[in-house]
Amino acid sequence: MDYFVNVTLTGLTQGMIYSAFALALVLIWRSTRIVNFAQGSMAAATTFIALALIQAGQSYWVALVVALASGFVLGAIVERVIIRPVEGGPELNAVIVTLGLFVAIQAGIAIVFGSSFQSFPTPFGVRGFEVGGTTIPLTPTSLYVIGSVLLVMALLVALFRFTRIGLAMRASAFSQEVARLLGVKVGGMLTLGWGLAAVVGSLSGLLIAGGTFVWPAYMDALIVFGFVAAIIGGLDSPVGAIVGGLILGLALSYVSGYAPRGSALVNISALVILIVVLLVRPGGLFSSTTARRA
């Protein structure tokens, strides 16, 4: 029984981490209709900026704010300088550019910050809570992660549902021509969308890093699971990203904990889960409309 609880809680915590990253993907998809493969290494870059500040003696919170701000700037610059020239062309072009960017930024991190393992501090503890004499794998840090992810999700839902900017961003992403005719400054909206998505990405990078280790490629494994989580959730829905992340985290933890040689089956299971979900609901669990394409 203890074991089941432990595996479940481990899965929930991992799932929240996938959700955090999936949220960033959802945001950029909703605001630009581009799947941003570079999200992972952009987040890693800002995490390393934060780490440099912490190592220089700044507090975690100062580093967090600076990382989020630099995430916004990085996102905006990437959109203006690198993505803008290929926007409006075939969809695939922009996606391939983000792939190239993914590799390039990772290499840049290694050059600037080195490629060694470094631990990333967390403002909260990494020891499990004690419940009735046994320690459960739920730490103050995991509560911080869960709380932050839910908060971001709520903010995103509010942004897209209740604000004019959110509406304008969705319109620009959905159809640039029509949006422009309706008086939306499409260019600005796209830049804003990239900037905000990079902020969320930066936050996810910091949350993922907290209390564990970072190296230039530390986001690699999470990128894949984050994508799967986002797709399970429908790529369009912040709530879906959370649910997708939790489903994936729990399922992978059960596979890892209960299947023979489970750890080796984790990656395959992620694919199986993805395929099953897409067979049942091709647009993902929370897609508003199926088969909608920009």
Add this chain to the structure above:
Amino acid sequence: MTAFAAATVASTLAACGGGDEGGGGTAAEGGENEASDIGVTEDTITLGAHYPLTGVAAPGYSEIPTGVQAYFDCLNQEGGVYGRDVEFVYKDDAYNPTQTSQVTNELVLEDEIFAMMGGLGTPTHSAVVDFLNAEGVPDLFVASGSLTWGDDPETYPYTFGWQTDYMSEGKIIGEYIAENFPEAKVGLFLQDDDFGEDGEAGIRQYIDDQIVAAERYTPGNTSVGPQIAALQAAGADFVVGFNVPSYTALSQLTALQLGYQPQWFYSNVGSDPTLVGGLLNRFSEGKVADAALLDGALTTGYLPTVDQTDNPWIQEFQRIWDECGGEGELTNYRVYGMAQAYTTTQALQAAGQNPTRDGLVEAIEAVGSEWEGPVFAPFRYSEDSHMGTSGMSIERIVGNGSEVVQDVRVTDIGDAPIEEFDKEPATPPANAIPDEEPYEG
């Protein structure tokens, strides 16, 4: 592309005149240096290697070639081997076997190395071992404890292991537990490949009935929560890990989350206290109270480590690093690289004044088991075995250092017995440059 025309010629003219000079530390006087084989000129010998300089495996391992380079630079200042400078060309394979094949092709076909030296990693080097043997390129001292490199010289006549293999290590650990912790309920935390399998096979020879769980992790999965939780659920109070350093740190962090406190025993590969301890200490500066999580864990050793500042080998390696090294401090990984370079120098000296690839292999088989050096126990090199060193001590990690709890014992693969090893440790020769006689055949 025609640059190697001269180099291929004189392979059979080797070492006729270099007989009685003895050591190779200085330029020979008797004969002329000739371009005796590919990668050998009158004044250079070129060696190659592949390492993960980037990527997941880079932390720690990327420091090894800097140690090798520093050693050869200092060696070259003292006259190299028979007056030849040793040139060391190493390339990044990012621990990706596809890239290992590519860079090894470049090393052999474009850079025209005389021999490989210290190519790192089991999955990576497995991708090129057939190619190197088909080309007849000596493949010295693979940096991995897999049995593949040494247990079957008929299949891989040009390949040699170097460090203690994982099976022998498992046996020595198993015997130690049986003798000192006969009541322990042992859990195994294993990397799900040859590394974990060989270690498990060795350890089970001694304590099969004490093992209550064997959990495997796949490298790349950053969550080991279910595995550690399973060890805890099985009631293991003594955990032996055959894992890489990053998973030592992950397993410690996960155990912290679970409030799980067994006696830990990490095999040599995963236990570098500086790397792992440095990673974990950062947390203790914050909210985690205890100073060093690894404190008190057990591990094995086959080489002196940097914390042993009174060890004469470490003192020599420190001097070499200060004089010929680059940025940063001397680390255990750099010591590893220097120790490999030392053995390589012994091999090149034994191969004679005008070495050939086949002559090099022959010399290692004939006299390699007699070499002394920084490694605690002798190598097992012969015509029938290309296995590296055979022995290990057992150490307890204390802070960033370690203290010996069991002196070196030696064994071999299979069901060979474990024996105590009572030979005095070798002391380094002048400048830590070996002085081996050329092997005459």
